[in-house]
Amino acid sequence: MNYDIMKQYGLTDAMINEASLAEGLFVGRVLSQSKDIYRVATETGTLFAEVSGKYRFQTRRLSDFPAVGDFVLLDRDLGDSGNGIIHQVLSRKSAFIRKAAGKSAQEQLVLANIDTTFICMSANNDFNLKRLERYLVLVWESGSTPVVVITKIDLCEDIDSKFRAVDAIGNGVDILGISALTKEGYDDVMSYMTPGKTVALLGSSGVGKSTLINWLVGQDALETQGVRNDDRGRHTTTRRELVLLPSGGMLVDTPGMRELGMWDIDEGLDRAFQDVETYFDKCRFRDCTHTNEPGCAIYDAIRDGELSEKRWQSYLKLKTEDAYSENRDDYLKKKNEKFKNISKHNKVKYNKLK
Numbered sequence: 494m495n496y497d498i499m500k501q502y503g504l505t506d507a508m509i510n511e512a513s514l515a516e517g518l519f520v521g522r523v524l525s526q527s528k529d530i531y532r533v534a535t536e537t538g539t540l541f542a543e544v545s546g547k548y549r550f551q552t553r554r555l556s557d558f559p560a561v562g563d564f565v566l567l568d569r570d571l572g573d574s575g576n577g578i579i580h581q582v583l584s585r586k587s588a589f590i591r592k593a594a595g596k597s598a599q600e601q602l603v604l605a606n607i608d609t610t611f612i613c614m615s616a617n618n619d620f621n622l623k624r625l626e627r628y629l630v631l632v633w634e635s636g637s638t639p640v641v642v643i644t645k646i647d648l649c650e651d652i653d654s655k656f657r658a659v660d661a662i663g664n665g666v667d668i669l670g671i672s673a674l675t676k677e678g679y680d681d682v683m684s685y686m687t688p689g690k691t692v693a694l695l696g697s698s699g700v701g702k703s704t705l706i707n708w709l710v711g712q713d714a715l716e717t718q719g720v721r722n723d724d725r726g727r728h729t730t731t732r733r734e735l736v737l738l739p740s741g742g743m744l745v746d747t748p749g750m751r752e753l754g755m756w757d758i759d760e761g762l763d764r765a766f767q768d769v770e771t772y773f774d775k776c777r778f779r780d781c782t783h784t785n786e787p788g789c790a791i792y793d794a795i796r797d798g799e800l801s802e803k804r805w806q807s808y809l810k811l812k813t814e815d816a817y818s819e820n821r822d823d824y825l826k827k828k829n830e831k832f833k834n835i836s837k838h839n840k841v842k843y844n845k846l847k
């Protein structure tokens with residue numbers, strides 16, 4: 494079978510092997526999703542598709558359903574009539590997962606198979622290291638590689654200090670500074686847009702994500718594709734979320750990424766806070782709680798100015814959230830006895846859950 498187009502979309506040899514086990518099915522990549530309908534690129538063109546009845550019936554976890562970025566196996570290509578039917582999702586290279594709305598606390602897939610994630614943050618109003626720390630955890634957890642993109646550098650007098658601040662918490666991640674006005678840094682951005690690689694954008698609204706995407710793709714890339722009234726009278730818009738760039742490479746900007754919360758972030762936390770975690774081995778006691786034990790390496794590092802108190806507090810806060818999401822029910826029960834000092838953020842979360 495010919496996979497020239499799908500390879501441009503990032504199909505790997507491992508995925509081709511996996512696909513070859515299923516006879517008579519075509520490979521496609523999910524470009525966007527609107528409720529149960531997926532827009533899928535295939536070797537012969539783009540079509541709409543839905544999962545098979547069997548798939549729907551047998552799939553227990555929400556996160557096993559296809560999402561934007563997934564490679565799927567379908568039984569129809571463009572030549573046939575009707576929607577394509579999705580029978581299988583190929584193994585994912587990476588996955589952004591969020592907690593679904595409601596009390597069930599189910600995991601929901603937001604994006605799959607992202608190679609690089611641009612964490613966008615503007616050099617002026619939106620510059621927030623605490624939020625960046627959180628984003629870094631999420632991105633490492635997803636299995637994609639974070640790159641910090643500081644936008645609107647034309648609005649900042651002292652960009653060097655911003656770079657240094659990010660570098661101090663980045664554990665070696667790439668940091669770019671860009672301006673849509675002067676086009677500074679756009680070459681650096683382009684170096685990540687290589688054939689077969691998918692870049693996702695993460696960041697608050699207003700930091701300049703659409704501006705960057707529109708420049709990379711061409712003007713109308715992010716315009717909504719028409720507004721329709723569905724039978725409940727609500728407006729639904731479909732947008733192209735994953736786009737192939739003229740230069741090769743792909744970009745994804747999906748609204749779901751803005752609602753990502755913390756969810757089982759153990760590994761991401763370890764990776765994002767490597768600088769903090771290296772001290773743990775150096776504490777005198779194996780079971781050091783880093784509160785008031787003698788010979789605590791964390792204590793010493795903070796005293797000696799090697800580790801900032803702020804950084805340590807960020808770590809503790811995110812660690813608490815992680816424990817909280819894992820033991821949610823226990824947490825709710827023990828709320829009053831055990832967590833007297835829960836942060837404001839967790840209190841909000843708790844109130845929502847009650």
Ligand code: GDP
Binds near residue numbers: 645648698700705
């Ligand atoms: P998004 O919500 O992240 O997609 O942000 P937009 O791309 O819509 O940009 C928000 C606003 O910031 C718009 O008014 C842009 O013109 C402006 N903007 C974007 N990039 C830059 C930049 O590099 N410098 C300046 N000064 N303004 C920018």
Ligand code: ZN
Binds near residue numbers: 786791
């Ligand atoms: Zn210690």
